[in-house]
Amino acid sequence: MAPTVPSAPEPVIAARDVHTRVGADVVHAGVTLDVHRGRIFALAGPSGCGKTLLLREVLALHVPDSGSIRVLGREVVGIGHEEALELRRRCGVVFERGALFSSLTVAENVSLPLRERSRLGRRVRDELAAMKIALVGLPASAGLKYPSQLSGGMRRRAALARAIALDPELLLLDEPSAGLDPSSGREFEELVRHLNDVLGLTVFVVTRDLGLLWNLADHVAFLAGGQIVAAGTMAEVSRSDAPVVRAYFPGTRGGPAGARR
Amino acid sequence: MDLPGSPRIRVEDGAVRCSGSWTIHRVGRVERALRRLTWPEGVALVVDASAVGTMDTAGAWLLERTARRLERSGRPVTLRFRPEHEALLGIVTSSGVVAAPPRPRERAPFLSTLGRWAWSSARDAVRLVTFLGEIGVAAARARTGPLRVRSRQVLEHVQTAGFEALPTAALLSFFIGIVLAFQGSTLLRPFGAGILVADLVGLAMVRELSPILTALIVAGRSGSAYAAQLGAMKMSGEIDSLRAVGLSPSEVLVLPRIAALVLVVPLLTVAADVLGVAGAMLVARSELAMSSGEFLGRVAREIHASSYLLGVCKAPVFGAIVAVVGCYQGLQVADDADSVGRRTTGAVVQSMFFVVLADAFVLVVSRQLGI
Known part of the structure; x- marks a missing residue:
């Protein structure tokens, strides 16, 4: 989407004092963060700290117990069913396992949202799908294949093509590099960076991948113990004195030296 | 009716002017307008999109493909975009897409469908036989001894497939007994042969209906469940990880x-036998004034x-058929969600087919032997 209001002052995602409990466990104990338009924001943190849950809360797929989350100018806590659908239409998501529809080909996967959400003719929809497939760097022949016939990296790309099918304003990625080899992971990073550049997409990425944190993220927040314990550029976060962050990035203080892939 | 911001395209002073918001949710209507548009006179065309408010790749693509089509018919087109939309045009053209790849033919010719069906059925049959062989080998090699297979798991399955199916099986055969007895008594009473209802229902239940009905219920409840369980395990890689730790699925x-x-x-x-006869007994008492005794x-x-034993001896065979077919179908699940549905359906349909086939076979043999 072209930056129609380039100087919009409001953050794309603004979470304030979010508290979430799952069963008896307190997962979020006052999470506050801002994601600004056109930036790549990475949420890091140890396993099970509630990163993916926060991503689901941004999409109104899970309701926090208290606090406020504004996404694209709209409060999602207590949002109605219709508004939630409307909001999700403006967001593209790639879940950790890709979650492509296994009984549809890649091209059908990508054109499904186009069919449901636009009133374009079939041929134009097919062309748009082919364009999105090319945009994520997949060969045209991949469009005719089923997800089970693709490698992990290609499947991730196909999921990304589906996520950007409707030109979302906000792209949410859950562990995009999990299960990819370093070179595919790096290619995927470049792809996200490219989309961020050309489409002006705001990207919210949940990750544990150090390479991605160093190379891709404009802004990093570290979630641990239910709170954001460090935030800033990756260099700033890595200099944090918080013990959890120190344990997470041993020996990478101020630079990617030891952590670089 | 034009909503504010609706995308529009019209011809003005020899130029094509676009306005409104050319985004995916809205460009559908311009696409239709484009097809009907009368292009201005002259050879070279100017398409001016500088009045477009918001645009995304869908809008840019629509303009680009239109321009490309006009150029192919010998009319050079100049596209004018707002500077902030130029990047979109760049993306759209750099993708290198000219047309969508052709969709594969959705309906294959009849003969090829028939051939495929025959081939896959034949392969399925071969695989089923192979599967039977594998089970035989597994049973012979089982570490716990062929006759003492993992008693704990067996008992769990007995609980879910047997004990929990008891109410359904009992109720169903009770009602079947009632229905048979009613039909039988209306038929036999005019001949003064009402007493034969006992023979009719008893024989039908004990020899045929109880085992078949039970197999039907178990196939619907457990055969389908086995196919879905094993199918889900196959998709999530659990079957492979069992093999990897040296266990045979x-x-x-x-x-x-x-x-x-x-x-x-x-x-x-046995439960179905008892309840079926009980249902008939109830009807005999009210309709034919026969005492229970x-x-x-x-x-x-x-x-x-011999009739009773014949029915009870068929039952384990039916049980084995349902379990083997259910597990076999489950293990044939491929990597897509559709195949789970297909295989679960297959588990029920195929096991019923084999159960009825086996029943017919037993009938023929038992008649020959005079049982």
């Missing part, structure tokens, strides 16, 4: 299920132990 997953159904179906059949005495005299 046939031994760990399939044998306990077969053992459970072999145990359970005869027991359910009279009815049961008739049943005991007329139905030979």
Whole structure:
């Protein structure tokens, strides 16, 4: 989407004092963060700290117990069913396992949202799908294949093509590099960076991948113990004195030296 | 009716002017307008999109493909975009897409469909036989000994496939008994042969209906469940990880299920026998004024132990068929969600088919032997 209001002052995602409990466990104990338009924001943190849950809360797929989350100018806590659908239409998501529809080909996967959400003719929809497939760097022949016939990296790309099918304003990625080899992971990073550049997409990425944190993220927040314990550029976060962050990035203080892939 | 911001395209002063918001949710209507548009006179065309408010790749693509089509018919087109939309045009053209790749033919010719169907059925049959062989080998090699297969798991399956199916099986056969007795009594009473209702219902239930009904219920409840369970395990890689830790899926997953159904179906059949006869007895009392003692005495005299045993002996075979087919179908699940549905359906349909086939076979043999 072209930056129609380039100087919009409001953050794309603004979470304030979010508290979430799952069963008896307190997962979020006052999470506050801002994601600004056109930036790549990475949420890091140890396993099970509630990163993916926060991503689901941004999409109104899970309701926090208290606090406020504004996404694209709209409060999602207590949002109605219709508004939630409307909001999700403006967001593209790639879940950790890709979650492509296994009984549809890649091209059908990508054109499904186009069919449901636009009133374009079939041929134009097919062309748009082919364009999105090319945009994520997949060969045209991949469009005719089923997800089970693709490698992990290609499947991730196909999921990304589906996520950007409707030109979302906000792209949410859950562990995009999990299960990819370093070179595919790096290619995927470049792809996200490219989309961020050309489409002006705001990207919210949940990750544990150090390479991605160093190379891709404009802004990093570290979630641990239910709170954001460090935030800033990756260099700033890595200099944090918080013990959890120190344990997470041993020996990478101020630079990617030891952590670089 | 034009909403504010609706995308529009019109010809003005020899130029094509676009306005409104050219975004995916809205460009559908411009696409239709484009097809009907009368292009201005002259050779060279100017398409001016500088009045477009918001645009995304869908809008840019629509303009680009239109321009490309006009150029192919010999009319050069100049596209004018707002500077902030130029990047979109860049993306759209750099993708290199000219047209969508052709969709594969959705309907294959009849002969090729038939051929494929025959080939896949034949392969399915071969695989089913192979599977039977694997189970045989697994049973012979089972570490716990062929006859003592993982008793704990077997008991769990006995609980879910047998005990929990008891109410359904009992109720169903009770009602079948009632229905048969009603139909039988209206038919036999005019001939003064109402007493034969006991023979009719007793024989039908004990020899045929109880085992078949029980197999039907178990196939619907457990055969389908086995196919779905094993299918989900296959998709999530659990079957492979069993193999990886040196366990045979046939031994760990399939044998306990077969053992459970072999145990359970005869027991359910006995329950169905009892409830079916009880239902008929109720009808005999109200419709034919037969006392329970009279009815049961008739049943005991007329139905030979051989008929009863024949029914009860068929049951474990039916149980084995349902379990084998359910597990086999589950293990054939491929990597897509559709195949889980197909295989679950297949488990029920195929096991019923084999159950009825086996029943017909037993009927022929038993008649030859005069049982």
